[in-house]
Amino acid sequence: xxxxxxxxxxxxxxxxxxxxxxxxxxxxxxxxxxxxxxxxxxxxxxxxxxxxxxxxxxxxxxxxxxxxxxxxxxxxxxxxxxxxxxxxxxxxxxxxxxxxxxxxxxxxxxxxxxxxxxxxxxxxxxxxxxxxxxxxxxxxxxxxxxxxxxxxxxxxxxxxxxxxxxxxxxxxxxxxxxxxxxxxxxxxxxxxxxxxxxxxxxxxxxxxxxxxxxxxxxxxxxxxxxxxxxxxxxxxxxxxxxxxxxxxxxxxxxxxxxxxxxxxxxxxxxxxxxxxxxxxxxxxxxxxxxxxxxxxxxxxxxxxxxxxxxxxxxxxxxxxxxxxxxxxxxxxxxxxxxxxxxxxxxxxxxxxxxxx
Amino acid sequence: xxxxxxxxxxxxxxxxxxxxxxxxxxxxxxxxxxxxxxxxxxxxxxxxxxxxxxxxxxxxxxxxxxxxxxxxxxxxxxxxxxxxxxxxxxxxxxxxxxxxxxxxxxxxxxxxxxxxxxxxxxxxxxxxxxxxxxxxxxxxxxxxxxxxxxxxxxxxxxxxxxxxxxxxxxxxxxxxxxxxxxxxxxxxxxxxxxxxxxxxxxxxxxxxxxxxxxxxxxxxxxxxxxxxxxxxxxxxxxxxxxxxxxxxxxxxxxxxxxxxxxxxxxxxxxxxxxxxxxxxxxxxxxxxxxxxxxxxxxxxxxxxxxxxxxxxxxxxxxxxxxxxxxxxxxxxxxxxxxxxxxxxxxxxxxxxxxxxxxxxxxxxxxxxxxxxxxxxxxxxxxxxxxxxxxxxxxxxxxxxxxxxxxxxxxxxxxxxxxxxxxxxxxxxxxxxxxxxxxxxxxxxxxxxxxxxxxxxxxxxxxxxxxxxxxxxxxxxxxxxxxxxxxxxxxxxxxxxxxxxxxxxxxxxxxxxxxxxxxxxxxx
Numbered sequence: 001x002x003x004x005x006x007x008x009x010x011x012x013x014x015x016x017x018x019x020x021x022x023x024x025x026x027x028x029x030x031x032x033x034x035x036x037x038x039x040x041x042x043x044x045x046x047x048x049x050x051x052x053x054x055x056x057x058x059x060x061x062x063x064x065x066x067x068x069x070x071x072x073x074x075x076x077x078x079x080x081x082x083x084x085x086x087x088x089x090x091x092x093x094x095x096x097x098x099x100x101x102x103x104x105x106x107x108x109x110x111x112x113x114x115x116x117x118x119x120x121x122x123x124x125x126x127x128x129x130x131x132x133x134x135x136x137x138x139x140x141x142x143x144x145x146x147x148x149x150x151x152x153x154x155x156x157x158x159x160x161x162x163x164x165x166x167x168x169x170x171x172x173x174x175x176x177x178x179x180x181x182x183x184x185x186x187x188x189x190x191x192x193x194x195x196x197x198x199x200x201x202x203x204x205x206x207x208x209x210x211x212x213x214x215x216x217x218x219x220x221x222x223x224x225x226x227x228x229x230x231x232x233x234x235x236x237x238x239x240x241x242x243x244x245x246x247x248x249x250x251x252x253x254x255x256x257x258x259x260x261x262x263x264x265x266x267x268x269x270x271x272x273x274x275x276x277x278x279x280x281x282x283x284x285x286x287x288x289x290x291x292x293x294x295x296x297x298x299x300x301x302x303x304x305x306x307x308x309x310x311x312x313x314x315x316x317x318x319x320x321x322x323x324x325x326x327x328x329x330x331x332x333x334x335x336x337x338x339x340x341x342x343x344x345x346x347x348x349x350x351x352x353x354x355x356x
Numbered sequence: 357x358x359x360x361x362x363x364x365x366x367x368x369x370x371x372x373x374x375x376x377x378x379x380x381x382x383x384x385x386x387x388x389x390x391x392x393x394x395x396x397x398x399x400x401x402x403x404x405x406x407x408x409x410x411x412x413x414x415x416x417x418x419x420x421x422x423x424x425x426x427x428x429x430x431x432x433x434x435x436x437x438x439x440x441x442x443x444x445x446x447x448x449x450x451x452x453x454x455x456x457x458x459x460x461x462x463x464x465x466x467x468x469x470x471x472x473x474x475x476x477x478x479x480x481x482x483x484x485x486x487x488x489x490x491x492x493x494x495x496x497x498x499x500x501x502x503x504x505x506x507x508x509x510x511x512x513x514x515x516x517x518x519x520x521x522x523x524x525x526x527x528x529x530x531x532x533x534x535x536x537x538x539x540x541x542x543x544x545x546x547x548x549x550x551x552x553x554x555x556x557x558x559x560x561x562x563x564x565x566x567x568x569x570x571x572x573x574x575x576x577x578x579x580x581x582x583x584x585x586x587x588x589x590x591x592x593x594x595x596x597x598x599x600x601x602x603x604x605x606x607x608x609x610x611x612x613x614x615x616x617x618x619x620x621x622x623x624x625x626x627x628x629x630x631x632x633x634x635x636x637x638x639x640x641x642x643x644x645x646x647x648x649x650x651x652x653x654x655x656x657x658x659x660x661x662x663x664x665x666x667x668x669x670x671x672x673x674x675x676x677x678x679x680x681x682x683x684x685x686x687x688x689x690x691x692x693x694x695x696x697x698x699x700x701x702x703x704x705x706x707x708x709x710x711x712x713x714x715x716x717x718x719x720x721x722x723x724x725x726x727x728x729x730x731x732x733x734x735x736x737x738x739x740x741x742x743x744x745x746x747x748x749x750x751x752x753x754x755x756x757x758x759x760x761x762x763x764x765x766x767x768x769x770x771x772x773x774x775x776x777x778x779x780x781x782x783x784x785x786x787x788x789x790x791x792x793x794x795x796x797x798x799x800x801x802x803x804x805x806x807x808x809x810x811x812x813x814x815x816x817x818x819x820x821x822x823x824x825x826x827x828x829x830x831x832x833x834x835x836x837x838x839x840x841x842x843x844x845x846x847x848x849x850x851x852x853x854x855x856x857x858x859x860x861x862x863x864x865x866x867x868x869x870x871x872x873x874x875x876x877x878x879x
């Protein structure tokens with residue numbers, strides 16, 4: 001019995017036990033502070049599914065050997081472009097609007113991903129650093145583009161200036177909440193007291209996970225994982241390691257595009273400019289919390305990691321708000337938690353140089 | 357008691373994890389003597405030197421038995437700095453020099469001459485000023501002693517390889533009280549004229565009553581420059597004699613030695629086919645440390661062809677070049693069809709399977725299951741073990757598992773089941789998995805590189821016998837590349853010995869020992 005407990009402990013690991021304990025602690029602390037635990041649970045569930053695909057985007061990158069994709073902003077920007085084009089077209093049917101947005105977004109992101117992948121092939125060993133700066137650079141570049149691209153739809157541009165895109169674009173007239181509301185219902189109560197279950201959103205997330213799971217078991221997926229785990233081995237089996245890394249990067253980037261659209265429809269707004277700057281970090285933190293390393297990641301790492309990371313954020317903010325009202329501490333805490341988790345996970349990982 | 361020997365290592369025995377690598381070896385060197393130490397790879401030369409220098413690897417694996425005496429006094433050398441204190445120096449095969457430092461700085465590093473300065477008097481001795489003039493003068497003197505005409509202030513980075521070796525020698529003789537110098541295959545990386553020069557310098561050093569241990573496999577050099585020679589084989593001292601009392605053929609014969617044990621009980625069957633399975637023409641491979649410099653070989657169908665030679669001579673480069681893992685030039689034909697050498701996987705597609713010498717680095721996915729490792733190549737080369745859904749080809753788990761179970765039984769892979777991760781298997785069982793993966797491809801030609809490196813004797817026998825069976829029952833053409841000559845001689849129809857990136861000779865397995873020895877040392 002004792003050895004089994006020890007084995008289980010070794011498998012889960014101290015960091016995860018601390019994180020789960022922290023999450024449970026926050027939940028139990030919420031009720032005495034007068035917060036509705038049910039609404040917190042609903043929030044956790046919604047955030048889990050809306051961030052999920054962005055976390056899932058880390059899997060092909062890690063498996064193909066480039067490590068956690070801090071440059072996921074590249075895909076996010078592609079997705080935002082897809083979404084803005086879809087709005088500009090003024091598609092009335094929200095389903096068509098979101099599918100068009102995803103198709104355009106994923107195509108742009110794939111092309112960017114291929115270029116980005118070729119870049120990463122040239123900087124083997126320092127992918128994590130390079131990808132971080134690629135992410136930052138593309139956001140800065142797009143800050144210029146958002147101001148100067150010739151969009152004309154009223155929902156997109158600043159009404160007074162007549163040009164340049166807004167910071168926050170409402171999706172109410174387009175595909176806002178289209179997945180969230182599909183088959184949604186309230187668990188254990190009505191609209192004011194129950195837990196909101198965004199069935200469609202969760203289904204979309206799980207479908208994406210299933211697709212990734214199948215991809216990893218396909219011929220290409222197996223080759224890609226081998227190229228990531230042991231490039232020499234893959235070469236000896238006649239696999240083009242560079243090509244596999246590009247595929248991994250492109251799939252990751254395209255998923256980033258789809259991920260941000262799913263995120264935006266749930267949030268109800270499209271956030272441009274600097275909003276996606278730190279999203280890469282959140283995705284990396286989530287998958288690392290889920291038990292992935294910088295060299296190996298599975299679908300279960302994504303599901304567990306996204307839940308814990310978003311759960312802690314969803315619950316911690318209102319709790320801290322209650323304890324220390326009228327301060328901007330919640331935001332500070334959020335930054336400390338997310339960056340602390342990344343720091344912790346990376347200090348445990350062996351670093352990108354190992355897969356050179 | 358005063359003896360004539362400067363260094364006397366008596367009855368040295370050493371065990372690595374139950375494997376005896378040195379058995380009662382005695383090594384004696386007189387002052388001013390050049391003593392050659394020869395033997396095949398794995399004969400125990402490096403271990404003996406590691407003991408002499410008190411390398412941590414010796415102490416960390418349980419120490420050694422026997423005694424070391426210097427000038428007749430028993431000494432304990434349990435750390436490299438102690439060896440230096442006793443006046444023992446080493447000239448390394450791979451240069452231990454700092455490229456960005458000048459010649460002087462390299463000669464003097466760690467032993468700088470210094471003058472007191474204001475700061476050093478207040479703070480610590482560490483802060484004394486360097487006496488650059490004195491250091492340069494010392495370096496000059498050391499360089500002059502070995503007759504090297506280079507400026508002591510140039511950077512080491514730009515020097516030709518041969519000169520670097522001389523700088524290293526200068527550093528050793530600049531050490532005060534140096535009594536014994538070890539040269540570890542000093543001529544291996546040098547051109548002929550550089551080697552000549554180095555050997556002359558060795559003589560010069562010996563004249564100053566410094567003893568020299570000269571490790572080499574070039575028997576010609578031994579005959580011309582050494583005074584005496586010790587031959588090691590399988591961890592045993594076979595002979596110690598003055599060079600003038602022996603001959604090159606004799607040394608070569610003793611180095612190889614017909615070993616009593618045979619690894620397999622059966623012998624290869626007769627070769628019937630005359631068809632050429634694999635043909636190499638003017639084949640060059642650019643593999644660092646194992647360069648192949650122009651090889652012509654014809655290997656017949658159904659043959660077990662051995663490729664031997666000392667390490668670093670290029671035998672490993674041949675296989676890696678054929679498989680496309682290192683860039684190569686020349687012509688490779690498989691059953692008459694020429695391979696596109698620039699295309700990765702061309703050899704695999706043409707029915708050549710390869711078991712790499714670097715099992716853990718190239719051969720296996722250590723973090724994945726036996727099943728995955730076994731079917732991996734077949735998935736990618738032949739699209740086996742896949743369910744074809746038109747758009748997507750998915751992994752056929754049940755088929756792969758069945759195959760894995762079959763192979764586990766066939767090759768007697770000791771494991772808990774097909775799902776066990778490779779990293780937790782023993783070396784011998786890992787090797788069986790490598791072999792099983794190659795066989796999963798149903799190859800026409802199987803290239804096995806160092807099939808028995810790092811595996812125990814039982815597994816060794818099993819692997820070799822299995823190879824022999826594959827050949828005799830299925831008629832598979834097998835190329836075995838091995839550092840162990842015994843292995844090749846008990847298995848192969850023909851053996852090519854590679855020296856200096858070229859085929860030195862192709863021999864029958866029952867050719868005399870001396871011929872193998874001479875071929876290996878490039879004569």
